[in-house]
Amino acid sequence: MLGLKLLTDPRWANIAESNLEEILSDHAWCEQKAASNAITLITQNSEHQDLVDELTAIAIEEMQHFQMVIDIIKQRGYTLSRERKDDYVGRLVKFSKKDGSRNQAFIDRLLFAAMIEARSCERFRVLSLNIKDEELAKFYHELMVSEAGHYTTFLNFARKYATDVDVEKRWAAWLEFEGELIQSFGTKEAIHG
Numbered sequence: 001m002l003g004l005k006l007l008t009d010p011r012w013a014n015i016a017e018s019n020l021e022e023i024l025s026d027h028a029w030c031e032q033k034a035a036s037n038a039i040t041l042i043t044q045n046s047e048h049q050d051l052v053d054e055l056t057a058i059a060i061e062e063m064q065h066f067q068m069v070i071d072i073i074k075q076r077g078y079t080l081s082r083e084r085k086d087d088y089v090g091r092l093v094k095f096s097k098k099d100g101s102r103n104q105a106f107i108d109r110l111l112f113a114a115m116i117e118a119r120s121c122e123r124f125r126v127l128s129l130n131i132k133d134e135e136l137a138k139f140y141h142e143l144m145v146s147e148a149g150h151y152t153t154f155l156n157f158a159r160k161y162a163t164d165v166d167v168e169k170r171w172a173a174w175l176e177f178e179g180e181l182i183q184s185f186g187t188k189e190a191i192h193g
Helices: 012-017 020-044 049-075 087-095 102-130 134-161 167-184
Strands: none
Touching: 012 020, 012 102, 020 049, 020 102, 049 134, 087 102, 087 167, 102 134, 102 167, 134 167
């Protein structure tokens, strides 16, 4: 369903589970950034009421996920680490089209969001199926379902609002780029690492 070109090696879950404090901190910041991205899309495209409504709900949900992860961190006696740069997301940003029309930039921002949600969904699935911690396995299964819905929302808005972009062609380019990019990741205790 997600169309990802390369799936995560299930052994990545062992890396993540070896340092739960680190993976949970990284995950918390991913949720915060996802909320910020939804808010940015709303701010820059407020003329689309359906987008404002849907992305407001997503931003709220992402912040609820942030709170849920923070609660797990506290319950386990961990400390939320400082936010740090996400190299995976940074490389996706560089792939995003910034020149061209306003519509092209808008559509690419939606596809960027869809790409991150797709990979997050896939990583949450790997965690839910492969970590021994039953509480976290259940938690990541529930988040996987949520992320799949977000992925679909962003992709559907790209399809709806594209005026001068072949969305299917551009999405295929995103999938190809990400398939190459992800080969350099999967070795750290980070959701996209």
